[in-house]
Amino acid sequence: MKTLLAAVLLAGLAVSAAAAPHAGDWPNYGRTPGGDRHSPLTQIDRKNVGRLVLAWEYKTGEAQIATGNPTALEATPLVVDGVLYLSTPLGKVIALDPVTGKERWVRDVQVARDRHFGDWVSRGVSYWRDSRAAAGKPCARRIVFAATDARLFSLDAASGEYCMGFGQGGVVDLKQGLRNKQWWDDEYEQTSPPAIVGDLIVVGSAIADNSATTMASGEVRAFDARTGALRWTWNPVPQDPKDPAYATWKGDAAQRSGGANTWSIIAADPDADLVFLPTTSPAVDYYGGTRLGDNRYANSLVALRASTGKLVWHFQTVHHDLWDYDNAAPPALITLPNGKAAVLQGTKTAQLFVLDRLTGKPLFPVKEMKVPKSDVPGEETSPTQPLSSLSVNFKTLTPGDIWGATPEDRAECAARFATLRYDGPFTPPSERGSVMLPSNIGGAHWGGIAYDSGRGIVVVPNNQLAAVVTLIPRAKWKEMKEKLTSGERVGKEFTDMNGTPYVMQRETWLSSRRSPCTAPPFGSLTAFSLKTGKTLWNVPLGTGEGLDKLGLPPLPEGTGMVNLGGPITTAGGLIFIGATLDAYVRAFDVGTGRELWKFRLPAGGKATPMTYLGADGRQYVVISAGGDGKVWGKADSVMAFALPKPQ
Numbered sequence: 001m002k003t004l005l006a007a008v009l010l011a012g013l014a015v016s017a018a019a020a021p022h023a024g025d026w027p028n029y030g031r032t033p034g035g036d037r038h039s040p041l042t043q044i045d046r047k048n049v050g051r052l053v054l055a056w057e058y059k060t061g062e063a064q065i066a067t068g069n070p071t072a073l074e075a076t077p078l079v080v081d082g083v084l085y086l087s088t089p090l091g092k093v094i095a096l097d098p099v100t101g102k103e104r105w106v107r108d109v110q111v112a113r114d115r116h117f118g119d120w121v122s123r124g125v126s127y128w129r130d131s132r133a134a135a136g137k138p139c140a141r142r143i144v145f146a147a148t149d150a151r152l153f154s155l156d157a158a159s160g161e162y163c164m165g166f167g168q169g170g171v172v173d174l175k176q177g178l179r180n181k182q183w184w185d186d187e188y189e190q191t192s193p194p195a196i197v198g199d200l201i202v203v204g205s206a207i208a209d210n211s212a213t214t215m216a217s218g219e220v221r222a223f224d225a226r227t228g229a230l231r232w233t234w235n236p237v238p239q240d241p242k243d244p245a246y247a248t249w250k251g252d253a254a255q256r257s258g259g260a261n262t263w264s265i266i267a268a269d270p271d272a273d274l275v276f277l278p279t280t281s282p283a284v285d286y287y288g289g290t291r292l293g294d295n296r297y298a299n300s301l302v303a304l305r306a307s308t309g310k311l312v313w314h315f316q317t318v319h320h321d322l323w324d325y326d327n328a329a330p331p332a333l334i335t336l337p338n339g340k341a342a343v344l345q346g347t348k349t350a351q352l353f354v355l356d357r358l359t360g361k362p363l364f365p366v367k368e369m370k371v372p373k374s375d376v377p378g379e380e381t382s383p384t385q386p387l388s389s390l391s392v393n394f395k396t397l398t399p400g401d402i403w404g405a406t407p408e409d410r411a412e413c414a415a416r417f418a419t420l421r422y423d424g425p426f427t428p429p430s431e432r433g434s435v436m437l438p439s440n441i442g443g444a445h446w447g448g449i450a451y452d453s454g455r456g457i458v459v460v461p462n463n464q465l466a467a468v469v470t471l472i473p474r475a476k477w478k479e480m481k482e483k484l485t486s487g488e489r490v491g492k493e494f495t496d497m498n499g500t501p502y503v504m505q506r507e508t509w510l511s512s513r514r515s516p517c518t519a520p521p522f523g524s525l526t527a528f529s530l531k532t533g534k535t536l537w538n539v540p541l542g543t544g545e546g547l548d549k550l551g552l553p554p555l556p557e558g559t560g561m562v563n564l565g566g567p568i569t570t571a572g573g574l575i576f577i578g579a580t581l582d583a584y585v586r587a588f589d590v591g592t593g594r595e596l597w598k599f600r601l602p603a604g605g606k607a608t609p610m611t612y613l614g615a616d617g618r619q620y621v622v623i624s625a626g627g628d629g630k631v632w633g634k635a636d637s638v639m640a641f642a643l644p645k646p647q
Contacts, residue, residue, distance in 0.1 A: 024613025027080045029124050029193050030448075031610070033268040034333025034343075037450035037568045039611045043619035045572035048643060049587045049597045055620060055642040056101030060088045063626075063636035068116040068186075072606060073626025073636055074565075075124045079612040081141070083157070086624070086638060087122040087193075091147050093155060099614040101640060107160035111149045116186045118208030122148055123265075123607070124193040126201070127157065128225050139163040144201055144225070146190035150174040152203065154228065167228030174203065179217035179235065180258045188216040195266035195275055197306040199225045202275050204262030207283075209324065212498035213253045213290045215283040218261025222309060232309030236260035236279050236297045245296040245314075253290040253499060259283040260298035264446055265330035267343070269357065274312060276333070276343055277302040280326030285440075286429045286469055287322070287500040289378035294319045301331055301345045301353070303360060313360035317347050319382035322374070322428050323436055323469075325349050328446035333357060337456040337531045344451065346444030346460050349425070352390040352528065364533055365389040372423035375430055376471060378501070385426050389533060392444055392462045392526050396424045397437060397518065405515035405553050413509070413517035420468060429469045435509060437518060439467030447566035447579055447608060452590050456531045459567050459575050459590065461541055464560075466509040466518045471502040514552050521560030523580065525567070527593060537593035542580030564632075566608030578605020578623050583633060585609065585623050585641075603627030603635035618642045 030037045044052065060073060071089035077096075078085045084098040091111035095104040126144040133140035141157035152174055154166035162170030175188060187208045194203040200222045207216045222231045237257050238246040249255060260282040267276040282291055282298045297311075299318040304311060318325045329346040336342050341357040354364045368384035387394075402417050404410030421427055422435040442463045450459045472480070472494075481494075481503075492507040509517045516522060521540040529536050540560030547555065565579030574596070575588040583604045587597040602625055609623040622640045627633035 025079050026610040026612045027078055027127055029076050029126070029265055030267070030330060030332065032333070033195070033197070033270060035265060035267045035330050035448070036332050036334050036453065037448070037566065037608070038453055039568065039570045041570055041611055041613055041619050042572040043613070044570065044574065044621065044643060046574060046589050046596060049574055051643055052587070052597055052599070052621070052641045053644055054599070055640045057640070058096060058101045058638045060092060060094065060636040060638070062088055062090050062092070063634055065090065065113065067113045067120065069120060070629025070634070071120040072628040073624045074121045074607040075624050076608045076610050077622055077638065078125060078127055079610070080127050080157070082615055084622070085125050085127070085143055085157070087125045087145055089120050089122045089148055093125060093143055093145050093153070093160065095160060098612060098620065099616050101638070105160040107155055109145070109147050109151065109153055111147055115149065117148055117189045118187070119189070119191055119206060120148060121191050123191055126193045126196050128196050128201070130226065142225070144194055144196065146174070146192070146194055146203055148189050148191065150188055150190050150205070152194070152201070152223065152228070165227060172223060172228040174205070177230070177233070178219060180214055180256070187211060191263055192265050195268045196225065197268045197270050197275055200231060200306060201225050202266055202268070202306065204266060204277065206263035207259055207261050210284045210286065210495035210497055210504055212496070213258070213283050213500060214256045215258030217258050218280070220262050220277055222306070234304055234309045234311070236262070236302070237282065238297065248294040248296045250292040251290040254293070257282045257291050260295070264328055265448070267331045267333050268306065269333055270306070272358065273306045275304050275306045276331045277304065278327035278329065278331055278345065280328070281321040281324055284497045284500060285321065285324040286471065286504045287376070287379065287497055287502055288320050290499060292320070292380050294382060295321070299325065299327060301327065301343065301355065301360070315353065315355055315360045317345065317351070317353060317386060318349065319385060322381065323426070324440040328442070329444050329448040332449055332451055334451045334453065336363065344449060344458060346392070346449045348438055348440070348442040348444060350392045350394040350438050350443035350462060351388040352392060352444070352449070352458065352460060353388050354390065354530065371426035372428060374428040376428065379428065381428050390528055392460050393464055393524065393538070394425070397422060397435065401519060402517060403519035404511055404517065405555055406513070409511040409513055409515035412511045417517070429471050429504070431471050431473065433468050433470040435466055436469055437466040438463065439465055439508065440506065441465070441562070441564070445564055447564055450567045450569045450575065452569040454571055455590060456529055457536065457569070457590055458528050458530055459569060460526045460528070461523070461563050461565070461567055461577060461579055462526060463523050463562055464518065465516060465522050465562060468507050468509050470505040472505055474501060474503065477503040520555065521558065523560040523563040525575070525577065525588065525593065527590065539588070539593040541577070543582045545582040547581070565606045568609055568611065570611060576609045576611070576621055578607060578609060578625070580604065581632060599641065601625035601635070601639065602633070602637050604632030606632050618645070
């Protein structure tokens with residue numbers, strides 16, 4: 001009888017906790033405005049996670065819709081005040097019952113289907129509560145949605161109706177007011193949910209890579225959350241000669257350069273009135289002769305005063321980027337075990353930077369390492385690049401590291417290696433072809449990191465496949481282009497790089513039988529202790545299942561695999577992550593890296609999961625299983641897992 005009474009009381013406490021403001025909710029993309037992706041929930045733990053079952057599945061209906069190029073469901077849902085909210089690449093905002101997965105409402109803003117966006121995804125929505133509006137009034141609670149086609153929407157959270165006082169009938173056109181306007185079309189888009197800081201909506205942009213030196217400009221802007229009025233604009237390519245960073249842009253197109261935008265998630269510290277921008281590479285990625293110099297504030301973590309947009313500090317993670325090493329991972333605002341307020345930035349260069357949140361000064365050692373010079377006419381590489389003491393499989397290849405699935409593959413890879421340029425990390429692009437490790441997908445990638453605050457552990461998914469980048473002079477390109485076709489990231493792809501002397505060819509470094517030329521693991525999950533600065537564990541992430549999608553041969557066990565998507569951690573001692581080509585969602589022990597559970601999804605979970613406490617007292621874990629329409633597969637499922645219902 002006492003056991004039954006205790007169970008009833010615990011269930012009641014769980015329901016009450018779920019009803020309390022934000023208790024057990026997931027109200028931001030990274031749970032907190034700072035994006036640590038750590039949940040305090042403990043119902044699912046290391047002992048019982050193996051019992052997780054599918055609780056419900058919702059399909060958006062977009063998997064079979066024909067579009068100009070493939071779309072990908074990558075949304076991380078929010079759960080706020082007993083409702084789950086998510087978005088789709090074709091412009092649906094959906095509200096579901098978090099316990100059953102049943103629709104509450106759907107608003108379709110109808111993104112045109114004949115578009116050709118560089119990355120046709122929507123990674124989620126944002127939530128804002130109007131402190132001036134009475135509870136229950138229309139638009140007192142709002143869902144803010146940046147559609148792929150660069151329209152910003154404000155919707156009533158209860159009904160999905162447009163908040164008509166925002167912009168023009170609930171919509172702001174984000175293409176208006178950009179510095180570089182000639183590349184509007186499908187070169188300029190939105191893929192990430194905006195940051196909400198007080199009564200401001202702070203939004204960046206996604207810009208297609210490598211089209212031209214003067215692609216769309218990457219301004220970050222803040223809009224009034226009530227009215228949609230523009231409050232401030234910050235330009236990552238300095239336009240004012242008085243700006244100290246202005247002199248780090250040299251060349252005939254420096255101040256006309258596009259890109260350097262913020263397409264990843266913007267982190268916020270509302271109490272400190274700060275927003276943190278992970279900026280990207282300037283246009284174009286692989287040739288910088290028109291933008292000589294360090295190119296500060298590109299490839300940086302930038303802290304702005306949220307209320308004004310004024311620069312507070314910046315830390316550049318790559319000087320004069322020539323490798324597409326944009327800061328794709330969202331920053332994470334954390335408190336270190338010693339009590340210091342910090343910000344973490346994982347990078348494609350396979351590094352983790354730990355910076356003081358208020359000053360940007362490194363809290364773990366960073367040194368400037370010497371790197372190779374370019375042999376491309378007109379190019380000037382930076383003599384050094386930052387190297388953090390916390391690196392994620394950062395290494396220099398040797399001839400002995402060349403790999404192949406068979407002796408024939410290895411011999412072929414070794415023979416080609418001898419013809420390519422490779423002088424260690426940050427080898428510049430070249431006309432003969434340069435090996436790049438990490439490649440353009442990382443290292444640490446847009447999936448980002450998670451921080452278990454109770455244990456002082458940061459978890460980083462990463463990739464370890466090499467690429468070969470070749471700069472093709474335009475005269476030579478005219479001769480060869482009729483024989484070549486564009487490919488996926490695992491084949492060859494070509495971009496024009498308008499305004500430069502070259503066309504860029506990029507390929508994953510494979511043998512002719514499509515075996516990777518660098519050794520496994522090709523993808524891994526790594527944990528660092530921020531108490532000691534040491535690597536706790538490093539395990540392969542993913543398996544060789546599904547490699548036939550890439551035309552790759554069978555590979556040995558333990559190879560890991562390419563992954564794109566983020567992790568979360570929980571106070572129950574768990575990491576949840578999808579991300580892999582083999583289309584599983586997995587749970588790992590945060591202390592040891594041991595895999596404890598996995599479930600096969602209908603397509604790759606190329607997204608970041610989330611977790612919440614439902615009104616029924618059960619903890620749920622949800623992931624979007626949408627694939628990418630290509631090698632990760634294609635689906636439109638949102639899937640929720642929980643422990644079996646008590647009998």
